[in-house]
Each structure stands twice: as structure tokens, then as C-alpha cells.
Amino acid sequence: MWFLNPGFYIKTLEEGIAFALLALGVYLTFRILDFADLTVEGSFPLGAAVVAKLIVAGYNPFLATIIAFIAGAIAGMITGIINTKLKIAGLLAGILTMTSLYSINLRIMGRSLIPLFRERKIFDAFEWLFGSNYVVLLTLILIVLIIKILLDYFLHTELGMALRATGDNPVMIETLGVNTDLIKILGLALANGLVALSGALMAQYYSSANAQMGMGMIVVGLASVIIGEVFVRTSKIPFATFGVILGSVIYRFAIAISLRLGFDATDLKIVTAALVILALGAPSLRKFMIQDEFAERLLEEGEYNA
Amino acid sequence: MLKMESVHKVFNYGKVNENHALNGIDLELKDGDFVTIIGSNGAGKSTVLNLVAGTYLPDYGKITINGIDVSNWPSHKRAPFVGRVFQDPLMGTAAEMTIEENLSLAYKRGQKRGLKLGISKNRRDEFRELLSWLDLGLEDRLDDQVKLLSGGQRQALTLLMATLGKPEILLLDEHTAALDPKTAEQIIELTRRIVEKNRLTVLMVTHNMKLALEMGNRTIMMDKGKIILDLQGKEREEMTINDLVRKFSEKSGQELTDDRVLLAKD
Numbered sequence: 001m002w003f004l005n006p007g008f009y010i011k012t013l014e015e016g017i018a019f020a021l022l023a024l025g026v027y028l029t030f031r032i033l034d035f036a037d038l039t040v041e042g043s044f045p046l047g048a049a050v051v052a053k054l055i056v057a058g059y060n061p062f063l064a065t066i067i068a069f070i071a072g073a074i075a076g077m078i079t080g081i082i083n084t085k086l087k088i089a090g091l092l093a094g095i096l097t098m099t100s101l102y103s104i105n106l107r108i109m110g111r112s113l114i115p116l117f118r119e120r121k122i123f124d125a126f127e128w129l130f131g132s133n134y135v136v137l138l139t140l141i142l143i144v145l146i147i148k149i150l151l152d153y154f155l156h157t158e159l160g161m162a163l164r165a166t167g168d169n170p171v172m173i174e175t176l177g178v179n180t181d182l183i184k185i186l187g188l189a190l191a192n193g194l195v196a197l198s199g200a201l202m203a204q205y206y207s208s209a210n211a212q213m214g215m216g217m218i219v220v221g222l223a224s225v226i227i228g229e230v231f232v233r234t235s236k237i238p239f240a241t242f243g244v245i246l247g248s249v250i251y252r253f254a255i256a257i258s259l260r261l262g263f264d265a266t267d268l269k270i271v272t273a274a275l276v277i278l279a280l281g282a283p284s285l286r287k288f289m290i291q292d293e294f295a296e297r298l299l300e301e302g303e304y305n306a
Numbered sequence: 307m308l309k310m311e312s313v314h315k316v317f318n319y320g321k322v323n324e325n326h327a328l329n330g331i332d333l334e335l336k337d338g339d340f341v342t343i344i345g346s347n348g349a350g351k352s353t354v355l356n357l358v359a360g361t362y363l364p365d366y367g368k369i370t371i372n373g374i375d376v377s378n379w380p381s382h383k384r385a386p387f388v389g390r391v392f393q394d395p396l397m398g399t400a401a402e403m404t405i406e407e408n409l410s411l412a413y414k415r416g417q418k419r420g421l422k423l424g425i426s427k428n429r430r431d432e433f434r435e436l437l438s439w440l441d442l443g444l445e446d447r448l449d450d451q452v453k454l455l456s457g458g459q460r461q462a463l464t465l466l467m468a469t470l471g472k473p474e475i476l477l478l479d480e481h482t483a484a485l486d487p488k489t490a491e492q493i494i495e496l497t498r499r500i501v502e503k504n505r506l507t508v509l510m511v512t513h514n515m516k517l518a519l520e521m522g523n524r525t526i527m528m529d530k531g532k533i534i535l536d537l538q539g540k541e542r543e544e545m546t547i548n549d550l551v552r553k554f555s556e557k558s559g560q561e562l563t564d565d566r567v568l569l570a571k572d
Contacts, residue, residue, distance in 0.1 A: 158410075158419035161403070165411055168400035171392075175359065176467075177385030177416035235402055235451065 002260050010137055012256040016249030017140040018205055019220065021198035023228070023248040024151060024241060026221030028191040031240075032155070033167040037188060038094030038218055039079040040195050042101025043072040045214035047196030049105045052114040052209035061122040065200045072196020073189040075101060080185030098214075105211050112211040121204040140201065144245060147194065152238045154190075163187050195221075216269045223272050224248035226279040307507055308335040308358065308475055313367030315353055315531075327353045329531035331367070335475075340501065340508040340522030344515065344550075346558075349528040351511040355477045358509065360384040371475070386416030389468035389506075391461070391481040398464030401453035405444060408452055408467060409433045415471025436466060440496065458489035462496055469504050476501065478510040494521070515547045529558040 002008050022044060029037040047068040054064035075097055083093040106112065123136045130138040154160040165173040166183045174180050195217070203209040228247025232239050255268055263271070278285075315328040328350050335341060343351045356362045357369060360381035369377045371387045392398055399408050410424050410433075430448065437445040440462050444455075452460060461481060468476060478497065482490035494517065501508055512518050518525050525542055527535035527550075534557040537545060 154421070156423055156425070157421045158414060158424045159421060161407060161411060161424035162419050164403060164407075165400045168402050169397070172398055172400060173411065174381045175385060175388070175390045175398075176412055176414070176471075177382050178419065179380075179382045 008256070008260075010134070012252050013249060014137050014140055014205065015256075016252035017137070017144050017245070018201045019198060019224065019252060020144050020245040020248040021147060021194045021201065022217060022221050023224035023244045024147070025191040025194035025198065026218065027225045027228075027241070027244045028151075028187060028194070030222065031167075031225060032164055033184065033187045033191075035083075035090050035167070035184070035188070036094070037076075037079065037191065038091065039075055039097045039101075039188070039192050040094075040218045040221060041214040041216075042098035042105070043075045043192040043195045043214075044199040044202075044217045045105050045209070045211055046075055046101050046108075047072050047199030048203035048209035048213055049108040049114075049211070050196070051200035052116055052203050053108055053110075055116060055119045055121070055204075056114060060125075061120055061204065062125055065122050065197065065204075068200035069193045069197045072199070073193035075196070076188035076190070076192025077185055079192070080181075080188040083188075084181035084184055101214075102211070109209065109211060114209045116204060116207045116209070119207075121207075122201070123204065136205065140205075143201070147197075148241050148245065151194075152241055155237045159183075159186075216272070219269070219272050219276055220251070222276050222280075224251045226276060227251050230279075307337045307372055308509075309333070309368075309370045310354075310357070311368045311370075313357060313364045313369060315350075315357060315362060316365050319365070327531055328357070328364075331531075331533060333526070333533065335507055335509070337474075338505060338507060339524060341510070341524045341526060342518040342522050343509060343511045343526050343528060344513070344518045345528035346554075348530075350531040351528055352479055353531075354528070355390070355479050355509060355511060358384075358475065359388050359390050359477055385473070386471075387473055388475045388477060389415075389470075389473035390477040391464050391468050391479065393480040393483050395457040395460040395464065395484060398467065399452045399460055402451060404449050404451055405437070405455075405463065406430070406433060406448040408463065409436070409470065412467035412470040415473065417471070436470075440466065456489075458485055458493060461485060461489075461493050465493070465496060465500055469500055469506065472504075474507055476506045476508045478508065478512075480511050480513060483513060497521075515550055519545060519547065519550065527554060527557070529554075534558060 022040070026037075026040060029035045050068040050071045051061070051064045054067060055061050079093045079097040082088050082096060083090050088096070123139045126139040126142070127135050155164060162173060162178045163183050163186065166178065166180045166187070170180045199213070202213070224247040225244055226247065227250050228243035228245070231246055231250070232243025234240060234243075258268060258271070259265060310331050310333045313328055313331040314326070317325040317327055331350075331354060333354075343354065345351050353362065357364055360376070360379055360383065363378055363380075367377070368375060371384070376384055376387075390398075400411070403411075406425055410426075410429065413429065433448060434445045437448075442459055442462055444459065444463065452463065455463065465481075481497075482493050485493060498521070508522065510521065519542070524536070524538040526533050526537070535553055
């Protein structure tokens with residue numbers, strides 16, 4: 001049986017951890033900056049494309065992964081500039097960058113798929129440290145842990161606090177001397193850098209980069225953030241980012257189990273979307289339920305009184 | 307210290323709903339002036355504050371602070387000089403962040419923000435002292451999120467934040483209008499204390515005629531984007547609310563129709 005096989009858990013955990021960087025990126029824009037950023041759908045495959053192209057060209061996979069992060073950061077910056085300097089709505093700015101990235105990613109790759117089966121990957125660089133058995137999982141955990149700690153620290157710096165305040169109350173932080181345009185551009189750059197990093201790790205993990213691999217990533221990220229919030233309910237940053245990572249892992253397990261139970265892989269996207277709709281729409285739905293309940297109670301009380 | 311020279315502001319320029327919000331404002335404030343601004347709705351009172359703060363830039367005219375031409379400086383660039391409290395208590399603080407984080411944000415007013423930790427242990431005592439000075443029991447709640455505070459507490463915190471980091475001009479935009487009468491009174495009292503303590507130059511918009519005459523040393527009345535009355539010194543001291551209402555009709559050729567002004571007469 002599949003659920004007795006430890007390989008199932010390790011593989012799913014690995015995926016969840018690698019996707020956690022995507023989720024952290026989405027958390028940064030969606031929750032901290034209050035910006036629904038669709039650039040993610042393009043910056044994820046951008047990271048994969050850049051890392052694959054560079055690794056095939058013989059670059060050190062470690063360096064290639066860092067360059068993928070920078071590429072993603074530039075993509076985020078472009079969305080930020082379109083939004084703040086040209087005053088184009090955030091959602092549209094993200095869509096415009098995402099659409100452009102589709103062409104750019106294909107240009108970078110030269111074709112729609114680059115296999116990496118025979119190439120050196122970032123995991124190989126850590127074999128001396130972790131041995132060969134769990135090297136992939138441990139490398140991923142190490143990378144995500146370092147990034148989580150750096151992100152937690154950053155969000156508590158003067159600059160990071162200005163970023164949080166920009167998402168919370170832009171008018172107020174501007175009266176305190178912060179250029180919110182620059183802060184938004186910075187936040188989007190950082191977030192999309194993380195997303196591209198996630199894409200770069202995923203490409204090395206699956207041993208292939210695919211121009212289509214960004215599809216639905218924003219919803220995956222949102223689902224992870226929301227699931228995380230169910231388990232870790234706090235506004236304290238270090239706990240919240242841990243929740244996001246946990247959410248990403250739980251989401252991967254939900255997907256993996258659904259697949260084993262016989263769901264079609266192509267149907268999972270609508271399931272994920274429905275989950276996000278339910279979670280984000282819950283406050284409104286609950287309001288209707290409360291109204292109904294209250295109406296019933298009033299009716300009942302009326303009967304008693306009569 | 308603050309000078310506005312024939313400042314104009316037009317909204318929706320060239321469209322059917324074009325609105326000449328400020329129609330040549332000339333205003334000079336000396337160091338330590340406390341000016342109250344009154345006028346009916348749409349007179350341009352808040353627009354004056356927005357132009358001083360840099361929320362809007364003038365379409366014509368010049369604004370100088372301490373002799374520096376800031377006419378085209380955006381809001382964040384003017385922050386070192388200007389602190390601001392809004393009517394809505396939710397506008398002046400970051401709700402999801404703690405009291406200490408909010409104060410730390412204000413502490414760095416107009417300074418470069420880098421990768422140093424935003425909260426410093428050394429400042430904690432200073433913040434605690436400032437908060438206990440407010441006398442609202444906030445000094446023990448540094449780690450509470452601001453969204454847990456009441457409207458009055460948030461407005462008091464905003465006042466404190468608006469005066470942290472040594473701005474010279476304080477803009478008060480009907481900052482007690484959204485509070486219940488008792489809390490409003492407390493905030494007014496706090497305003498007096500904080501202005502005196504920091505020796506600030508103040509522009510305060512209010513609908514309350516009584517306050518307008520009681521607070522500060524100068525009152526200006528606005529109508530249709532112009533200053534129609536500028537009271538100071540003896541003339542102001544002898545002015546009653548009824549005189550003020552009559553002056554308004556004389557100067558603007560219409561009755562003072564703002565319900566809130568009439569209600570706030572006594």
C-alpha cells in the first residue's frame with residue numbers, strides 16, 4: 001500500500017518544502033503588502049528557465065540558483081514599476097508582467113522543455129554534508145530554513161517594518177517619510193525572487209524545466225498561505241512564516257493523497273481554487289449563516305411570546 | 307516659517323465637474339502660531355492641509371517651509387517638517403502592528419531606514435515614558451496590536467506619533483470629529499499639552515466654532531477656496547460665536563448652512 005511506503009512521505013515533504021518558498025513569496029505580497037500579485041505565474045517558471053539554461057551551459061548549480069533569484073526579483077520590480085510609476089492597477093500590472101514573461105521564458109529556454117537528468121544540481125553540492133540518502137530533503141530544509149530566518153529578520157528591520165506598514169496603512173507611513181512606491185517595488189522584487197527560487201529548486205528537483213510549470217501557481221501559493229493560517233493563528237511574524245511553510249507541506253500532502261485516491265491530476269486545480277474561494281469567502285458566507293440563524297431565533301422567540 | 311503664496315488647486319481640470327478648490331491662498335505662519343481654520347463644507351479647509359502635507363501638489367503658487375521651496379515635494383519628502391493627525395482614528399496608525407512598532411516607525415520620521423532592527427531596547431523606556439504622559443494606561447501595552455485600542459486611544463497615539471521625530475508643523479484635520487464628546491475633550495486637552503511641550507506651529511481644521519476661538523492665537527475663515535476672514539489679537543479675543551456666524555454671512559453673502567457648525571455653536 002502506498003501509505004505504508006516511507007518514500008511517499010519523503011517525496012511529498014520534499015515537494016512541500018520546495019514549494020514553501022513560493023508560498024512565502026505569496027505571503028509577502030498578499031498578506032504583508034496587501035497586493036494580489038499575478039507575476040508569480042511568470043516568475044516561477046522564470047526561475048526554472050534561468051537555472052536550467054545556466055546549468056546546461058555548465059554553470060555551478062549554486063550560482064545558477066542565485067541568478068534565478070535575481071531574475072525573479074527583476075520581474076517583481078517591473079510589476080512594481082508598472083503599478084507605482086505608471087499607475088496601472090496592481091492586478092493588471094502583474095498580468096502584464098506574467099504575460100511578457102511567458103515569451104521571455106521561452107526565449108531563455110529556446111524550447112518549451114529542458115531536461116536536467118544528467119546535469120549537476122544544487123543537491124549534489126551538499127552530499128559531503130548530508131550523505132546521499134536524504135540529501136535532497138535536508139538540502140531543501142536547510143535552504144528554506146535559512147530563508148525563513150532571513151525573512152523574519154528582515155521584516156523586523158527598519159526597512160522591513162516600513163514594508164509592513166506600507167501594506168497596513170500606506171497613508172500613515174507616507175506621512176512619516178517613507179516613499180511607499182519604492183517600498184512596494186522592493187517588496188515585489190523580494191517576493192518574486194523567492195518565487196523564482198522556488199521554481200529553480202523545483203526544476204532541479206524534477207530534473208526538468210517546463211515553460212508551462214507556472215500555471216496555477218498563484219492559487220497554490222494562496223492555498224498554502226491560507227492552510228497555514230488555519231493551523232498557526234497569529235500575527236507574530238516568525239510563527240506566521242512557519243505557518244506558511246507548514247501550509248505548503250500540508251497542501252502537498254492533500255494533493256498527493258487525492259492523487260493516490262484516484263483523483264485526476266487535471267481536476268486538482270479546480271479543487272484548489274474552490275478551497276481558496278471557500279477560505280477567503282468564509283467571512284461573507286458566515287454572515288449569511290448568522291443572519292439566517294438569527295432570523296430563525298427571532299421567529300421562534302416570536303412564537304413563544306405569542 | 308510656513309508660507310503659501312497665491313496657491314491654487316483645481317480638481318478635474320477641464321472636465322464638466324471641474325472644481326477650483328483653492329482660489330489664491332496667501333497665508334504666512336510665524337514660528338509657534340496656532341491657527342484654527344473654519345468654513346462650510348467644500349470651502350477648501352482640508353485641501354489647505356493636504357497641500358501643506360504634500361498629499362496634493364499646487365497647480366499654481368508657491369509653498370515654502372523655513373524658506374525652502376517645497377511646492378513640488380511629495381508627502382514623504384515633507385515628513386521631516388510636517389506631522390499630521392486625520393479625522394479618522396484608523397488613518398494614523400498601522401493596525402496590525404504593535405504600539406511599540408508604531409512608535410518606532412514614527413521615531414524614524416524622515417530618516418533613512420536601513421537593515422538595523424526596527425525596535426531598540428534602549429528606546430523602550432523612552433516610549434514608556436511618553437505613553438505614561440498620555441495617561442491612558444498604554445505604557446503597559448507596548449506589545450499590544452494597535453487594532454485592540456479604542457478610537458480615542460488610537461487618536462492619542464496618533465498625536466504622539468505625529469509629533470515624534472521633531473516635525474515643526476502639526477496638521478490637525480478635524481481630529482476629534484469622529485470621537486464621542488468626552489473623548490474629544492480629552493484629545494483636545496492632550497493636543498494643548500503636546501503642542502506646548504514641543505513648541506509646534508499648528509494648523510487645525512475644526513467645525514466647532516467655540517474651539518476655533520478658544521484654541522490657538524489666530525482663526526481664519528474660508529469660503530469657496532478663499533480666506534475670507536483672518537482674526538488675531540484683540541479682535542479675535544472679543545469675538546463671540548454669534549459674531550463669527552454673522553461675519554460669515556456678511557463676507558460670503560450667504561447663511562452658514564453647515565449643520566455641524568450650527569450644532570457645534572455652543
